[in-house]
Amino acid sequence: xxxATGFGMVLLLTASVAFAAPNSPRRVRAFAxxxxxxxxxxxxxxxxCTTASGICNSFGTGLKLTGHPPYNPEWEQKYQAALxxxxxxxxxxxxxxxGQGAPDYVRSFPNIMEGVMIFQVVATPEETLFVMDHGEVxxxxxxxxxxxxxxxxxxxxxxDSIGHWEGQTLVIDTVARSAGPxxxxxxxxxxxxxxxxxxxxRQIDQNNLxxxxxxxxxxxxxxPWTVTLPYIRVRDLTRFLPYDCEADRNPVENGKFTIAPPKx
Amino acid sequence: MYDAQKADMLxxxxxxxxxxxxxxWIQLLVPKDGVTQEWSVEMGSTAExxxxxxxxxxxxxxxxxxxxxxxxxxxxxxxxxxxxxRADGAPLGKPLAxxxx
Numbered sequence: 071x072x073x074a075t076g077f078g079m080v081l082l083l084t085a086s087v088a089f090a091a092p093n094s095p096r097r098v099r100a101f102a103x104x105x106x107x108x109x110x111x112x113x114x115x116x117x118x119c120t121t122a123s124g125i126c127n128s129f130g131t132g133l134k135l136t137g138h139p140p141y142n143p144e145w146e147q148k149y150q151a152a153l154x155x156x157x158x159x160x161x162x163x164x165x166x167x168x169g170q171g172a173p174d175y176v177r178s179f180p181n182i183m184e185g186v187m188i189f190q191v192v193a194t195p196e197e198t199l200f201v202m203d204h205g206e207v208x209x210x211x212x213x214x215x216x217x218x219x220x221x222x223x224x225x226x227x228x229x230d231s232i233g234h235w236e237g238q239t240l241v242i243d244t245v246a247r248s249a250g251p252x253x254x255x256x257x258x259x260x261x262x263x264x265x266x267x268x269x270x271x272r273q274i275d276q277n278n279l280x281x282x283x284x285x286x287x288x289x290x291x292x293x294p295w296t297v298t299l300p301y302i303r304v305r306d307l308t309r310f311l312p313y314d315c316e317a318d319r320n321p322v323e324n325g326k327f328t329i330a331p332p333k334x
Numbered sequence: 335m336y337d338a339q340k341a342d343m344l345x346x347x348x349x350x351x352x353x354x355x356x357x358x359w360i361q362l363l364v365p366k367d368g369v370t371q372e373w374s375v376e377m378g379s380t381a382e383x384x385x386x387x388x389x390x391x392x393x394x395x396x397x398x399x400x401x402x403x404x405x406x407x408x409x410x411x412x413x414x415x416x417x418x419x420r421a422d423g424a425p426l427g428k429p430l431a432x433x434x435x
Contacts, residue, residue: 122386122427123415124357124378125338168356188381203381311381317354319374327335329374329412332352332361 100195105238107191110304111279116186117302126186134297135184135253139261145290152258164255166327168204169318175250175257178227180267182206183281184253184299190310191279198233198240203313210242217245225249225263242269252285262289277303336404336414344373344413348397353390355379360393360415362401375401377415387428393418399426 093101115133119126141149166172167186175181182202192199200208210233217223217230229247233240244267251257270282279301286294319330346364349372358377363370377383393399398421403413418426 119378120382120385122377122383122388122417124376124382125414125416306385307381311384313379313381314355317352318356319359319376320357329376329406329410332350332359332374 104193111301112188136256142292168315171322176254239272345400351393373411
């Protein structure tokens with residue numbers, strides 16, 4: 071019995087030491103090479119919409135993902151028809167961001183990289199996380215893995231992302247993003263599931279990050295489409311304030327927003 | 335939903351301040367012609383309010399406030415918040431201009 075207890079203690083001690091082991095010198099060096107993007111960042115539209123009313127003063131420096139995608143003739147025709155139909159039906163407006171009646175694509179990439187969003191970037195040697203205040207987390211694997219094989223990959227709203235560092239620039243490669251609108255601010259411009267995204271994220275100065283995003287869609291585009299998405303350091307918050315939809319009171323009825331009474 | 339081209343004013347007593355996401359709300363009791371009607375005034379998210387100087391206890395039930403709003407187009411008792419002052423004229427939160435990037 072005593073021997074068994076002693077053996078258990080040795081196991082416990084070994085496990086504790088293993089959990090408490092410091093990072094290897096190699097991992098410490100890998101950490102040290104990473105840029106320090108600590109803190110909170112926001113999109114320019116988030117900055118512009120920071121009012122007690124939630125009414126945006128402007129669209130910041132202008133939305134980039136709402137531009138005209140370089141569609142091939144077939145998809146340009148479909149795009150123009152969808153645009154005209156949406157305008158005629160009065161549905162070419164910004165959809166709900168969350169809650170009842172909100173479409174799934176408002177939580178998809180690349181829309182979340184330009185939405186009303188505050189985020190944190192957590193960089194480790196193995197992966198970088200983009201943690202968005204609306205709850206989405208982008209996992210960018212930087213451990214030299216490839217995308218999963220065909221049988222292990224299926225379309226999702228955020229797609230599958232791998233990346234590598236070129237100096238202080240994070241280069242991200244994303245595939246398998248669900249087909250659908252590029253931006254919630256221009257919901258008729260859609261991508262296919264074959265779309266391929268390349269991002270180059272870098273810090274410009276102490277208060278500015280940028281994401282140079284190139285979208286290729288072999289089924290719909292005639293050439294790659296590149297936009298640069300700017301981000302600003304959040305100076306007036308010292309902690310992450312998560313966003314949720316628990317108390318949504320704007321159900322959509324017959325295509326129109328309404329107000330639900332408060333819960334008792 | 336709201337008529338953003340026109341600003342109106344609601345003067346009344348706060349019944350409840352709902353500090354919540356995706357939006358905060360003020361339930362305001364507004365007397366008119368001897369009848370009191372409850373209005374739902376929609377605001378921004380908790381983060382937007384927090385960064386605009388608001389806190390969960392900024393207004394409490396019983397507070398007298400005047401709120402500048404955009405009214406619902408359908409005429410129902412709903413409105414979108416623009417700005418507000420207390421009965422003594424003190425503004426609630428930071429001035430709007432302070433948030434322009």
